[in-house]
Each structure stands twice: as C-alpha cells, then as structure tokens.
Amino acid sequence: MTFPKNAQSILVFGILLLFLTPNIYAQTKRLKRPSSRVGIYSVDQFVRESFDIYDKVYKYDGYAEAGTPLDDEDIDVLEDALNDLEGLSDSAPNILGDVDKGNAFKKAKATLQMNKAQKALKYSIKTTKELLTNQRERDKKDDDSDETTSKDDNSEDTNSTGRDTDGKTEDTKEDSNISDNLEVYSKYDFVPGDKLLFFDDFAKDFIGDFPSKWNTNASGEVVKIGDKGKWFELKTGYGVYYVPDVEDLPEDYTIEFDILTKGIGQQTSSTARLHVILSDNNKFNDGTAHYANVSLPLGQYGAFSIRAKNYFNRGGGAVNTDIKADLRKAILNQPHIAISVTEKRYRLWVNETKYIDIPRFIEVENVLKYLKFHLNNLKDNEEHLYISNLKVAEGGVDLRRKLLSEGKISTNGILFDSGSANIQPQSLGIVRQISQVLMQDETIRLNIVGHTDADGADEANLKLSKARAAAVKDALVNIYKIAPDRLETDGKGESMPIGDNSTSDGKAQNRRVEFIKI
Incomplete structure (x- = not known):
C-alpha cells in the first residue's frame, strides 16, 4: 500500500515518537477502520485514505495530550496534512455520486463506510487545526502579541463541499476549500466586463436535455447535483466540441x-x-485559419502544466507553452475560471491566482469571434466534468476612469452567494478598483446601491439588496481600509430592473451594484 507524500511524513514522525514516548493515549475514543471493502473503487479508496491520515493525526493527538511540544518541522508536517485532509473532504460529494451505481446492499454498506470516513476526516481536520492553533498561540505570546486566534483556525469542519449555498452553517463556510477569507483575494485584479453578452446557468433547461443555448457534434446533458443547482456535463472524446451561442x-x-x-x-x-x-x-x-487554445490539466497524480497555444494565418503561432501550475486541489474543489482578453493581451485566473498573462497571445485582432470547449481523455462513465455559470461580457478594462469621469458606474460583476449578502471572493477585482479611486482622491464619497432580480418576495429582495450594499462597504472598509464615513449604502430590491426577469440573462443584469459619487 502506498501513502500520499504528506501522510508518509506523518507516519515516519509518528513511528519515531512511538518508540520515544511509550504509553501515550489520545483523549478521543479511537474510530475503528472498516475491515472489508465495499466494491466501489472510489468509495474504497476514499475510506482507506481517510483512515490512513486519521491514524497519523490520532497519534499526534496523543502526543499533545502527554505534553510533547511540537517543533517547526512538526508544524510543517501538520500544515501539509491539513491541505490533504481538506482536499479529501471536499471530494466526498463527488464520490457519493458513485454510490448510486451499486445494488441495494452495496449502497447501504457504502453509505455506512462513507459516514465513518467523514467522521474520521472531521476529527482529523478539527484536531490538526487545534494542534496548529496551540502552537501559533505560543509563538504569538513569545512575540508579545495580543492578537487572538482567528475564528477560521478554531472552527469545526462540518461538510465542506465548495461554493456556499443558502442554509449552510457558518462552520461549513469557514472550512470550505474555496477560501471565504476575502483578504486572500485582496490583490485579485480580474475585472469582469460590464456589458453582458451571454449567460447560462441552465435554469431554463430540463434535466437530461442538451442545453438550449449550446451546440455540439456529440452529446451532453444538463444534470442537477445536490444543492449546487444545474450543471452541464461535457462528454470526453476525440474531436468533440461544445459551442455556446456566443457570436462576434x-x-x-x-x-x-x-x-x-x-x-x-x-x-x-x-x-x-x-x-x-x-x-x-x-x-x-x-x-x-486562426485560434487560441488554453488547456487546464485534470490529472491528480502529478502537477501538470497549463498549456497555451496559438495559431494564426495558417502558419502556426508564436506561442506554444507549458506553464507550470499545480491545479490538483483546485480542480477537485469547484474552481472559478476567469479569462480577460484586452486587444492582444490574454490573462487567465483560477480562483484568486493569475496563471497566464501573455501580452500578444491574440496575434491578429478581431478574428477570434467564437468560444468553444473540448474535453479529452477522461474515463467514460467513471470520470466526469461539469460546467455552469458561463458568463461572457464586453469590456472588463478599467472601471476607475468611468467612475471618475461620469461619477457613476453600475456593475453586475460583484457576485454574492444565492439569497445571501456573502460576497463571492472572485468578485473583489471590482471592489479593489473602487478602493483605488477612493485612495487616489480622498475627497470622493460614494453611495453604494444594491439591486436584485425579481425572484422571491419584494420585501425580502429589498432587505437583501440593502444587505449586499452594506457587505460591499464592509469589504472596502475592512480589506482596503477606506474610512467608513466616506461611504453610504442603500438598496432598491427588484424595483429598478434593467433586464428581463423572465430570462437568466436578464436576471444576471438585474443583480447589480451601483457606485454613485455624492
């Protein structure tokens, strides 16, 4: 049996301490590893890996109870282990989909073992965080710092599954692999376009149908995944393309x-x-005669590069590059992909990190008019990839000049969790630009106004729009240190639509935030 690299490090360290420190027991009653396999590969692998790491963390728990201090090397090992644990935890919803493939007996057995494995993961993540927190508190005391441990370090993991949706607890959000700590995104400089050209979340499509606003030479279908809503499953295959209705x-x-x-x-x-x-x-x-192709790696057993290749005038292109990147954790954790094309310049972000910034990737301007997707080399009926919330918008250059010259901007690029005032971290590029305007001219004061679509009750939408405006103000104040007395907030709910609330495109336009100079 082979262990992940970080698990091997924990194992080696655990064995050394086992010989050096006898008769040590953790406070928590030890969970028993399942003794038999289910017969569903992904479930058996998930259970095995969960308990492999659990066993190592359990030993650390015992050493801590005995008062054995952790040194810097131990801290590094635990931090690496925490990344593995959270990545493994976030893969659970995907694996649960495989349970339905078995018969009734296998389903029951798989559900039982998955519950045990997730309980082991919950303990491991919580314990690892507490061990790290205790060490960090000692470090801070040595530095005469009076800062308290962050809430995120002390929170207990519940069911981390990626992007937040309504009804989840604060603990779930804090332990999500997609960072809810907006400060991580404080330097994120992607700014979405301000004129919507295309949007599809498949809300109007029937489950099992091919989406109405796409074309293909193969097949695909809209599926509903738990509480994550509707997604379009792309099929893998040589020469298979998916073309959304994006033209010109x-x-x-x-x-x-x-x-x-x-x-x-x-x-x-x-x-x-x-x-x-x-x-x-x-x-x-x-x-x-012309194309620009960027491909994202999906494999997990190594850190494979992002590839960028262009082709112009039937004679090849200047770019054919492998760009070093480790996207393994992101790929398993519902990543948000953002691309910006500004004349010849091409930039690409995965979550908060910019991986590509090629100044002349688009060698010939105004010839690349269409967007396509192609998926290759996944195992049919075993490995799956879904896409949703595709948004194409014109612009995305610089909102700062428009705010300074016109005194007002409206953007639907600041996104919130569904039915919530929680800002999605990838939206901070716009908030960052607003902060730069305010820092450049300290006499400017702004009124921030929130708007919603027409889904839900009028009163609830009015309250939500006000809360979202307040959340944007909080981000400007707490992240970018703008004085709060320079900002006012208001909300108009669904009362001032600019798009058709019966369509997904129109709803996306109506969910917007305005910044108005006072």
Whole structure:
C-alpha cells in the first residue's frame, strides 16, 4: 500500500515518537477502520485514505495530550496534512455520486463506510487545526502579541463541499476549500466586463436535455447535483466540441465559468484536459485559419502544466507553452475560471491566482469571434466534468476612469452567494478598483446601491439588496481600509430592473451594484 507524500511524513514522525514516548493515549475514543471493502473503487479508496491520515493525526493527538511540544518541522508536517485532509473532504460529494451505481446492499454498506470516513476526516481536520492553533498561540505570546486566534483556525469542519449555498452553517463556510477569507483575494485584479453578452446557468433547461443555448457534434446533458443547482456535463472524446451561442466576440471581453468534477483522482490520465478555445468559426474544430487554445490539466497524480497555444494565418503561432501550475486541489474543489482578453493581451485566473498573462497571445485582432470547449481523455462513465455559470461580457478594462469621469458606474460583476449578502471572493477585482479611486482622491464619497432580480418576495429582495450594499462597504472598509464615513449604502430590491426577469440573462443584469459619487 502506498501513502500520499504528506501522510508518509506523518507516519515516519509518528513511528519515531512511538518508540520515544511509550504509553501515550489520545483523549478521543479511537474510530475503528472498516475491515472489508465495499466494491466501489472510489468509495474504497476514499475510506482507506481517510483512515490512513486519521491514524497519523490520532497519534499526534496523543502526543499533545502527554505534553510533547511540537517543533517547526512538526508544524510543517501538520500544515501539509491539513491541505490533504481538506482536499479529501471536499471530494466526498463527488464520490457519493458513485454510490448510486451499486445494488441495494452495496449502497447501504457504502453509505455506512462513507459516514465513518467523514467522521474520521472531521476529527482529523478539527484536531490538526487545534494542534496548529496551540502552537501559533505560543509563538504569538513569545512575540508579545495580543492578537487572538482567528475564528477560521478554531472552527469545526462540518461538510465542506465548495461554493456556499443558502442554509449552510457558518462552520461549513469557514472550512470550505474555496477560501471565504476575502483578504486572500485582496490583490485579485480580474475585472469582469460590464456589458453582458451571454449567460447560462441552465435554469431554463430540463434535466437530461442538451442545453438550449449550446451546440455540439456529440452529446451532453444538463444534470442537477445536490444543492449546487444545474450543471452541464461535457462528454470526453476525440474531436468533440461544445459551442455556446456566443457570436462576434468584441475586441475587449471577459469569460467566466465554474467547473465541478466527479471521479477525478490518482488514476486520472495525465493527458486529461479541458480546452478553452477562441476560434475564427463556430464549427467543430479548433479553427480554420486562426485560434487560441488554453488547456487546464485534470490529472491528480502529478502537477501538470497549463498549456497555451496559438495559431494564426495558417502558419502556426508564436506561442506554444507549458506553464507550470499545480491545479490538483483546485480542480477537485469547484474552481472559478476567469479569462480577460484586452486587444492582444490574454490573462487567465483560477480562483484568486493569475496563471497566464501573455501580452500578444491574440496575434491578429478581431478574428477570434467564437468560444468553444473540448474535453479529452477522461474515463467514460467513471470520470466526469461539469460546467455552469458561463458568463461572457464586453469590456472588463478599467472601471476607475468611468467612475471618475461620469461619477457613476453600475456593475453586475460583484457576485454574492444565492439569497445571501456573502460576497463571492472572485468578485473583489471590482471592489479593489473602487478602493483605488477612493485612495487616489480622498475627497470622493460614494453611495453604494444594491439591486436584485425579481425572484422571491419584494420585501425580502429589498432587505437583501440593502444587505449586499452594506457587505460591499464592509469589504472596502475592512480589506482596503477606506474610512467608513466616506461611504453610504442603500438598496432598491427588484424595483429598478434593467433586464428581463423572465430570462437568466436578464436576471444576471438585474443583480447589480451601483457606485454613485455624492
């Protein structure tokens, strides 16, 4: 049996301490590892890996109870282990989908063992965080610091599954792999376009149908995944393309979408990739005379590169690059992908990190008018990739000049969790630009006004719009240190629509925030 690298480190350290420190027991009653397999590969692997790491953390718990101090090397090992634990925990919802493939007996057995494994993970994550927190508190005391431990370090993991949805507890949000700590995104500089060209969350499509606003030369279907809503499953295959109804891309535009995976793991091929293609046609190929292709790696057993390749005037292109990146954890954790094209410049972000910034990737302007997706080398019916919330918008260059010159901007690029005032971290590029305007001219004061779509009751939407405006103010004050007396807030609910609330595009336009100079 082989263990992940970090688990091996914990094992080695645990064995050393076992010989040096006899008769040590943790306070918590030890969980018993399941003695038999279920017969569903992903479930058996998840259970085995969960208890492998649990056993090591359990030993650390005992050493801590005995008063054995942790040194710097121990801290490093535990921090690495925490990353593995949270990544493993976040893969649980994907694995649960495999349970339905078995018969009634296997389903019952798999559910029981998954519950045990998740209980082991919950204990391991909580215990690891507490061990790290205790050490950090000692370090802070040595430095005469009076700061308290962050709430995030002390929170107990519940069911971390990626992006937050309504009804989840604060603990769940704090332990989400997608960071809810907005300060991580404080330097995120992606700014979405301000003129919506295309949006699809598949809200109007029926489960099992191919989405109405896309085309393909193969197949695919809209699926509903738990409380995460509707997603479009792309099928893997040679020469298979998915083309959304996006035509005549402008010179400056942005593309955003979310990815969800299931069954991706150590056995996934190193050649498994999602290709995002800008093309000169809407046919089922990369392009005729011009295209720009960036592919994201999906494999998990190594850190595989992002690839960027362009092709212009039938004679090749100047760029054919492998860009070093470790996207393994992100791929398992519902990443948000953002792309900005500004004339010839091409930039790409995965969550808060910018991985590509090529100044002349688009060698010939105004010829790449179409967007395409291609997925290859996943195992059919075993490994799955879904896409949702595809948004294409014109602009995305600089809102600062518009605010200074016109005294007002309206943007639907600041996104919130559904029915909530929690800002999605990837939206901070716009908030950052607003902060730069306020820092440049300290005489400027702003009124922040929130708007919603028409879903839900009028009174609830009015309250939500006010809360969202207040959340944007809080981000400006707490992250970018803008004086609170320079900002006022208001909310208009659904009372001032600018789009058709019967369509997903119109709803996306109506969910917006305005910044108005006072």
